Amino acid sequence: MQRIINFVLRYRNAFLYAFFAFIALVMTFRSHSYHQSKFFNSSRWVTGSIYGAGSDVSSYFNLQEENQRLTEENQRLRKMLFNSQEDSIQPLDSTLAVYEVLNARLIKNSFTSPRNYITIDKGEEDGVHQDMGVITTDGILGIVENVSKNFATVQSVLNTKSNINAKIKGTEYFGSLVWDTKDYTEVQLIDIARLVPLVVGDTIVTGGMSSIFPENVPIGTIKKYDLNASKSFYNIDVELFSDMANIKNVYLIENKDKEEIQELEARTIE
Numbered sequence: 598m599q600r601i602i603n604f605v606l607r608y609r610n611a612f613l614y615a616f617f618a619f620i621a622l623v624m625t626f627r628s629h630s631y632h633q634s635k636f637f638n639s640s641r642w643v644t645g646s647i648y649g650a651g652s653d654v655s656s657y658f659n660l661q662e663e664n665q666r667l668t669e670e671n672q673r674l675r676k677m678l679f680n681s682q683e684d685s686i687q688p689l690d691s692t693l694a695v696y697e698v699l700n701a702r703l704i705k706n707s708f709t710s711p712r713n714y715i716t717i718d719k720g721e722e723d724g725v726h727q728d729m730g731v732i733t734t735d736g737i738l739g740i741v742e743n744v745s746k747n748f749a750t751v752q753s754v755l756n757t758k759s760n761i762n763a764k765i766k767g768t769e770y771f772g773s774l775v776w777d778t779k780d781y782t783e784v785q786l787i788d789i790a791r792l793v794p795l796v797v798g799d800t801i802v803t804g805g806m807s808s809i810f811p812e813n814v815p816i817g818t819i820k821k822y823d824l825n826a827s828k829s830f831y832n833i834d835v836e837l838f839s840d841m842a843n844i845k846n847v848y849l850i851e852n853k854d855k856e857e858i859q860e861l862e863a864r865t866i867e
Contacts, residue, residue: 696852697851701718703844708841713756723747761803761810762810764804784816819836
């Protein structure tokens, strides 16, 4: 206590000066409207800056929650899109929906080896199973190959084993989507007959001839093309819409009719 008293006595002149300066400022602001205006404007600016900074900090910490909300909304909208009637944007009744859509996040990605695989944070407990199609917000990504309790691996389109039905958008010209391992931004569309008119920049989409992907899921655009050795079919380089080196959120597509279709086709072959 004695130290505090000694401190006050030692700096008493400074304290008296500060006190009288404060009284003078108060009297000045009260007697002059101009000074009042400047004072309150400055106070508002300081207060606004503090609130603005607080809002920015709060928004930053809410980004993950907002991103999750948007991902779930995209999941719902994609389900509506995949189950919409051909000539209508109205979705089918949920009991008639053919496709289910789940969202997931990547925890591992590869795109530089001949056989690239992706690991996601959803597994059997989340309803994920083998042969589900996987897409990004921009386009196709791959097909689920193996599933554990909480995780799954996806065979990327950047895989020499990958073979996906694809077509030129707006036509019924189908081919197979493969990868030649040369460039992770491109895949190849083969088995398109030489009589088909092609234009660089044409969009390539899923063909819907398999039970994995819905028809017309975006894949990419024609970058260049030439005839194969037999001169009967085109080799087409397709520039992917998805940035295969920068992916975080994905969507898994389940065709609820797939099992029935596969059983019927198996019986037919037998």
